Amino acid sequence: MSAHGELRGISLQKHYGSTVALGGVDIAIPAGQTVAIVGPSGSGKSTLLHALAAIQAPDAGEVRLGGERVDDLTEGQRSRLRRTEFGFLFQFNGLLPELSALDNVALPLMLDGKSRRRAAKTAADWLNWLGIGDLADNRPGEMSGGQAQRVALARALVIEPAVVFADEPTGALDQATGAETLKTLLTSVKQRGASLVVVTHDANVAQACERVVEIQDGRIIADSLPSGPLAQGAAA
Numbered sequence: 001m002s003a004h005g006e007l008r009g010i011s012l013q014k015h016y017g018s019t020v021a022l023g024g025v026d027i028a029i030p031a032g033q034t035v036a037i038v039g040p041s042g043s044g045k046s047t048l049l050h051a052l053a054a055i056q057a058p059d060a061g062e063v064r065l066g067g068e069r070v071d072d073l074t075e076g077q078r079s080r081l082r083r084t085e086f087g088f089l090f091q092f093n094g095l096l097p098e099l100s101a102l103d104n105v106a107l108p109l110m111l112d113g114k115s116r117r118r119a120a121k122t123a124a125d126w127l128n129w130l131g132i133g134d135l136a137d138n139r140p141g142e143m144s145g146g147q148a149q150r151v152a153l154a155r156a157l158v159i160e161p162a163v164v165f166a167d168e169p170t171g172a173l174d175q176a177t178g179a180e181t182l183k184t185l186l187t188s189v190k191q192r193g194a195s196l197v198v199v200t201h202d203a204n205v206a207q208a209c210e211r212v213v214e215i216q217d218g219r220i221i222a223d224s225l226p227s228g229p230l231a232q233g234a235a236a
């Protein structure tokens with residue numbers, strides 16, 4: 001586990017033509033906190049996640065990780081940041097179909113310069129840790145949706161990220177499998193000391209997080225943290 005810093009978005013703005021996707025969002029996520037981003041469709045949840053994760057730069061505002069600005073990096077630096085500090089988990093697992101579970105999990109380490117042998121050993125440890133070591137040689141098409149999402153979780157965690165970003169991680173799973181995946185996700189990030197930022201429409205996911213931030217029309221309208229905008233009387 002590495003020492004991780006606070007993730008902070010400051011006055012984040014993003015426009016698509018006349019659409020205001022982010023209308024000046026301020027959010028500070030302490031290291032190790034689990035945060036659900038909720039709100040109606042089109043409210044700006046994914047745009048916020050993409051801005052915080054250095055996937056898409058905001059039009060204005062700053063993103064800082066551990067105090068360091070990460071929104072104004074070159075594309076190469078941002079891509080390195082995503083490989084070393086951030087883990088990603090999406091609705092559909094995004095695994096490479098032609099690679100085994102082991103190789104899918106080893107890939108981020110190899111992209112970061114680790115030897116194939118070392119990457120494979122670490123990947124195997126992660127699959128074992130998540131209880132799916134026996135699936136190491138299976139390709140994604142040879143697993144259930146829940147198993148594949150667990151492999152995707154191993155791939156997100158293998159780099160020991162500061163923050164795991166998840167967009168509807170249980171959206172493609174049935175309720176029981178989704179609940180199990182959610183539990184594994186939360187347990188894993190807590191044990192590794194990572195923060196979790198999860199965009200979700202699923203009330204079960206939101207309730208399981210320590211903090212729920214509600215977005216509407218590109219602005220935070222509710223924050224369950226005592227120090228959030230609601231407590232300060234700043235909500236609309």
Ligand SMILES: Nc1ncnc2c1ncn2[C@@H]1O[C@H](COP(=O)(O)OP(=O)(O)OP(=O)(O)O)[C@@H](O)[C@H]1O
Nearest residue numbers: 016019020021039040041042043044045046047048
């Ligand atoms: N690439 C894009 N081009 C144009 N408009 C976009 C683009 N991406 C997002 N938008 C618009 O920005 C607004 C916010 O979109 P965003 O995807 O962040 O919402 P969301 O809350 O994640 O929605 P959903 O819950 O449906 O995924 C929406 O009005 C959307 O149509």
